[in-house]
Amino acid sequence: TLIVVSHDRYFLERVTTVTASLMGDGTVAALPGGVEEYLAKRRKAAPAAAPKAKGGDSRAAKKELSRVEREIAKLDQLEAGLHAQLAEQAADFTAVATLDEQLRAAQAEKAALEDTWLELYEQLEV
Structure with a gap:
């Protein structure tokens, strides 16, 4: 265990x-x-x-949703770049290990942001 x-x-x-x-x-x-x-x-x-967003809260939630979407897009680009680097340096074990660590960190951050996005989206649906 x-x-x-x-x-x-x-x-x-x-x-x-x-x-x-x-x-x-x-x-x-x-x-x-x-x-x-x-x-x-x-x-x-x-x-x-958590009560549904109303008035000013709705505006703040929309702004936060937009920020989260931008962060997710940046992480998508980062992931694509890391995948390309992994393909280029497939023979270099230490580089692959470092890139893999960076990729996993980016994927974990993206998963957390996606959860945040879902929560914000549900909050905005009244």
């Missing part, structure tokens, strides 16, 4: 056989559906915890 703590969804989905999560109320829940089940539970809890 090995306990792994990570925000990297790709890693968790590929490596783990059993997923558990610390829920917002301080409990630990077994999640047979993995990360997707956790995100679904979090989405269900979010509307009850």
